[in-house]
Amino acid sequence: MYAQMVKSEAANDDPALLAAFQARIDAGERIEPKDWMPDAYRKTLIRQIGQHAHSEIVGQLPEGNWITRAPTLERKAILLAKVQDEAGHGLYLYCAAETLGVTRDDLTEQLLSGRMKYSSIFNYPTLTWADIGAVGWLVDGAAIMNQVPLQRTSFGPYARAMVRICKEESFHQRQGYDLITKMAQGTAEQKAMAQDALNRFWYPSLMMFGPSDKDSVHSTQSMAWKIKINTNDELRQKFVDQTVPQAKYLGLTVPDENLKWNDDKDGWDFSEPDWNEFYDVLKGNGPCNTDRLSARQKAWSDGAWFRDGLMAHAKKAEARRVAAKVAAE
């Protein structure tokens, strides 16, 4: 999964320092946590990595919705492994964010209070088993499109986290495609579920790349800093070009009557998603925003006693260790 609509900060630092910093980035050097960096670079990255981490965490929910109903033991195991990977991605993304001077608890608090976002795609429901295939094929596919270039992003810990994440995500995408292939080649009902899943996830997947370049207000600075490598429209085009033949192979129809091969650009022409819907979901009015956030809030507040218990035990154990040391001396 990934971050969307990350607001970048304007830099107000010493112009000489800024120029030297930019020169390092232009030379392809990696910025490491202890290096000097503009405050705005730090803040933008915290927002982007934090949002990415939150997306991994919230992204467990629509998949967890089907773990208990997975139709075979092998499918259940595959889905469990995938969700485990995603929680793992969340963990090392939070660790990458922590190198920038923010704590995981701070970020969690910002997610739960609604001050930080997660990818809007998770505000759509998974209604049939085919949706689990569509999430792997389309949602992870779109995420990979965004994340592969981020392996070259300028901030070292983020770039390195992305290397591992990309490997696992591409595995997930293949598993998702395998699942939906089985559905598309199955009974009439299974095929109908596969088509319905594509119908519902196609446009939300296109939205994952963010608004059109002409409306994307945060891109310029992020691209100069190599926090963002490609524009939204470039990646969206690449995703469509990759996905349309995959849908055809499955015998499924992309729900876009304007979809047409364009020789001149050597790519597909396609309809824009409904950006009003995109902004509605972003504002909290998607089909699942309330459910997703309240599920996370409940998990966190129900778990407070557990976290407190572990902290209390750690303090007691430390006190006993100190007392034993004193007694021994």
Place this chain on the structure above:
Amino acid sequence: MPSLPDVMTPDAAQLAQAAGGEGRAPLETGSPEHDLFTGLTRLGDTTLILGHRVSEWCGLAPVLEEDIALANMALDLIGQTQLWLGLAGEVEGRGRDADALAFRRDGWEFHNLLLVERPNGDFGRTLMRQFLFDAYHLPLLKALEGSTNPRIAEIAAKAGKEVAYHVERSADLVIRLGDGTDESHARMQSSLDALWGYTGEAFIGDAVDARLGEAGVMPAPESLRSDWDRTVNAVLAEATLERPASDFAHKGGKQGRHSEHLGHLLTSMQWLQRSYPDATW
């Protein structure tokens, strides 16, 4: 990170199919094959139902590390299920593979321990259930490693490595939470009290157990009690939790007589397979 190759049972489905015999008569009660089939479903149903329960936590654990640990444990348990039920289907020889056994039997044909079908409750209840089970599961697998049936011994050796980690984790957390805050202590004690009556069943043998024990295929359940007592007593003492005095044990799961909870779990777990019986997934 994904331990997928480990959990696959590439041969189970083919073996069951190769065994053919879809028209074959059911195994005769009391025959060695029927005993073996029953013993294997007791193992596989128990790991299946517990794996399912644990997976219900997906995305809802109190901390991220626990989300990862729970998914990992559920994955181990489902992987073990594939092996135990795959072998059970092979022994039965009627063309049922692990999936057919997991998704197409009704509650009375399930032989899991009652303990593992207890609802998750709060995280403390889930952890305590896990610990009480893990402390039994590990010595069980160690004993099964010495089975006269080499297939059972192989599966037990593989599963034992995973379960050694499970018990280490669950024991550690029970200790920390028992000896944590007043609230965490109270929650762990009430979980222990609520689950205690469901622990004894694992150590009560029936005629099937006795015959499997005599043949050296599976250990007599009674023989696992002392190891379990030792682990449980040590962990509860360190956790400052009080071992309940009662030795009453709810029974029936191993013979297919379950609590009301199992039916609801199966309703959800088996729904797709039951609703679309002609589909492959």
